[in-house]
Amino acid sequence: MQLPFVYHRQKLASSLVDGMAGVGIIDFSSGMFLTAPRRTGKSTFLKEDLIPACLSAGWEPVYVDLWSNRDADPSTLIESAIVSKLSDHESQVTKLLKSTGVSQVTILRSVTWDLSTGKLPAGATLSDALQLLSAATGRLVVLIVDEAQHALNSDAGINAMFALKAARDALNQGGKRPGLRLVFTGSSRDKLAQLVLHTKQPFFGAEITPFPLLDRDFVEAYTKDLNAKLAETNHFDKEDMYQAFCLVGHRPELLASIVRRVALEMGEAPNLGDLLERNAHAFQEELWMDYRLTFEALPALQKAVLQAMAEQSTAKSPFAPFKERTLSIINGYLCQLDPKAKAPTATKVQKALESLREKEIVWRSGRGAYALEDGGMAEWLNRT
Known part of the structure; x- marks a missing residue:
């Protein structure tokens, strides 16, 4: 029986592991954000190359794909993945929780950890669980969140991102513990960027790194x-x-x-x-x-909004639909489509965006940021 073809990218995986260790050309110790279009091999690389490379480094990888169940809240999927990994090390976890040094992982003895439920006990946070996993294994934990932009679809998902940031800060502080590394991937650069572009987002200031395409x-x-x-x-x-x-x-x-x-x-x-x-x-x-x-089935204003979104996506600028400059860009496209059209107001642009959302052409995060649902449409619009 012939085995299915798998192409390994061990050199790339090794360089990313070096980056997470803080010894590579790019320092990913505070977080790694990788983006490339869907179906270009990101998930295969994570499973076949990056996770094995983390294991070879003596680390503890935890993988969760937020695309795997689009009906489930992203926070629930992240929680389940961490609890499942804790279950893999149940004997070490039990031994640790019974030891006198339990306070070192900030878990109170009053918390009852029943890992068979697949959920965190009441009063425990994602940060608590990750600290417990690190302490029980004695290893650096690498949490890999595939299609991480889906966390922005709900308040619970956004809160989970803040909890992961808190866990990173707690585990990496002082360098006394093995630590935590966070890896986020996304098929839409515009969506993933919502985690890093704004001061109110958990990873403000982090860089988005293009995932190298297969060659x-x-x-x-x-x-x-x-x-x-x-x-x-x-x-x-x-x-x-x-x-x-x-x-x-x-x-x-x-x-x-x-x-x-x-x-x-x-x-x-x-x-x-x-x-x-x-x-x-x-x-x-x-x-x-x-x-x-x-595109051709849309009203002129909705077309103009999409063209403006595509332009700003290519320029890697966040789409701010109600700012004067963006309204001017939308109006420019609208005039090309319909010379008799009046300049759109912010209210009309808002209605156009909501209509595009209903048609599943435009995506909106839980906190009101907009992006194209399919990044390929931006490429097509800019080509045409």
Whole structure:
């Protein structure tokens, strides 16, 4: 039985671990925020490379994917992941809680820890739980929150982010304990940035780091693995494969989908490059067509708002819809779409945003920040 293809990025994982340890080129000891479009391999990298690298460093990784259950409150998912990890070390936790040094982890003896419930006991916080995990294992804890922007969808999720910041500060203070490292990933830079751009957000001032997209090395390894399963006279060319990979935005799943399409109409080797290119263009056109149909069905003001959001997203500026400068940008686009239209008021822009939210084109955080639901639409708008 052939094993599924997995491309490892151990060098990248090692460099990020060095950064979390504070010895890399970039210091991630206070938090790491990685962003790249969906389906570009972030989650696979976290599970297959970063977590094993953390384990090799003698650390205790805790992983939670906020996209895994969109109906659950993000704070509940984070809590469950930490409690589950505590359960993995139940004997050490029990021993610690019975020891005289329990006060060192700021957990009162009056708190009853029943880890079988999957929840924190009344009176205990996320900070308490992470401190307990660090003390019980004697290791540096690395909490990895995948698709962290979903925490901004509720007050409880936002409060969980503040609790994680408090835990980081408590565990890293003075350097006497193993410590805590926080890793947040997001498929939308604009959404993830809401955690760091504003003074009222928990990680104000932190940097957003672009997650490196898969490149030629991945394509060459994937092509080699694929060709090993094919007749020698019917191999894919790695350059043709790379061109198709670029057309689908460096997304491994979409490249695999194209290969499956090509397999259904498999021709001789000289035709494989043409088949790859045609199917890659078809994928791209299908995506662009979805954006086009969605956009063209909108009223002029909603179109103008989206264009302004796309412009500011590309400039990596936070979208402040009711500021004079933003209203001027929206008005500029509106005049191009409808020369007879009146300059929009803040109230009309608010209504346009709410309508776009109802259509699931625009996202709003629990505290009123706006971003495009799909970052790919910003790319399409700026291209067109």
